[in-house]
């Protein structure tokens with residue numbers, strides 16, 4: 310069993326409902342246990358700014374799935390929730406990324422862990438810091454130091470998920 314952190318994001322349709330539905334589908338897999346879910350943030354679009362604001366959060370899970378099996382499971386959930394891939398960093402009903410999987414470092418063409426862009430993204434670091442305020446990221450930096458570096462990225466904490 311490995312402790313794993315996942316990023317969840319949505320900026321199309323009922324964003325809160327998409328996040329809740331993704332968490333429900335994950336919890337239906339008997340090899341995934343959701344341990345904690347961070348508060349939800351409303352966040353300015355990063356990377357491709359010409360799109361609507363996102364809701365983002367982070368889930369801490371425990372899983373016996375391998376990283377590749379987890380990626381496949383998350384991709385199936387994205388598809389079931391209507392995710393399409395038309396634009397790089399474009400709008401999506403749901404985006405599920407693996408941030409950290411135990412202490413593993415993976416560098417395959419279809420899977421990089423830790424997620425290579427996570428330390429640049431306030432929409433990842435803020436909810437992750439709510440769950441793990443003292444976390445040291447694999448590059449050796451404290452999460453709060455990293456959060457200060459991305460402080461110009463706009464975001465606001467909105468609420469705990471209801472389910």
Ligand SMILES: Nc1ncnc2c1ncn2[C@@H]1O[C@H](COP(=O)(O)OP(=O)(O)OP(=O)(O)O)[C@@H](O)[C@H]1O
Nearest residue numbers: 397398399404405406407408419420421422424426
């Ligand atoms: N840690 C990871 N978590 C999820 N997908 C990953 C990871 N590492 C590599 N990938 C690959 O990235 C591919 C593209 O994913 P996706 O379209 O969701 O990217 P994105 O969310 O738009 O951008 P970003 O990767 O910068 O968050 C996936 O098909 C998957 O194979």
Ligand SMILES: Nc1nc2c(c(=O)[nH]1)N=C(CO)CN2
Nearest residue numbers: 318352353354355363398432
């Ligand atoms: N605010 C925000 N911006 C993004 C997001 C996201 O989840 N939230 N996801 C992206 C691709 O992973 C690109 N940009």
